[in-house]
Amino acid sequence: MQVRRWLRCAVVCLLCGTALIAPSQKNRREPLTEAQQDQLAEAGIVPYARIGLYTKFVSEHVSRLEAIGKRSESGRGQRLAEELGDLSELLDELASNLDQYGGRKADLRKGLNSLKEALPKWQGILRGLPADRADDIELKDAREALDDLADQVKDLSGSQDKYFEEHKDRKGQDREEPE
Secondary structure, three states, X not given: OHHHHXXXXXXXXXXXXXXHHHHHHOXXXXXXOHHHHHHHXXXXXXXXXXXXXXXXXXXXXXXXXXXXXXXXXXXXXXXXXXXHHHHHHHHHHHHHHHHHHHHOOOOOHHHHHHHHHHHHHHHHHHXXXXXXXXXXXXXXXXXXXXXXXXXXXXXXXXXXXXXHHHOHHHOOXXXXXXX
């Protein structure tokens, strides 16, 4: 009798554990289309090209968010939440690229200029999105990711200007070469 109870308990625990793990193994949404992924692959390791592409892709997502935010259809909150999640993921990827290329002293100034111009517009659009219980956390996360990116771009832009003013011969480099 004890063995049966123990066996039932073990089976129930196993099933509950599987039910908890299974959702995390679902396929995640990919914020970039296959064509966009191909464009990034073609840009390879050219820093300003990748930054320019990410800027373009984030602009497209923000425009979609703006359009969804203006609608008043049922299910809008879920769609907005998904798009905000995609946006946050793209912003994080862009920030990672900036960290990587900035750390190796790549000349990012071309890409940073268009990014600096776009940031205030993106921030204004996100601030103008209606708050909805379905997307409240995602909206907060996206706003924070965007504000963090704006701070990062400001700091990086200043350090890039200073570095390339002192090292005029390194203009346009993809990475700092050891001397």
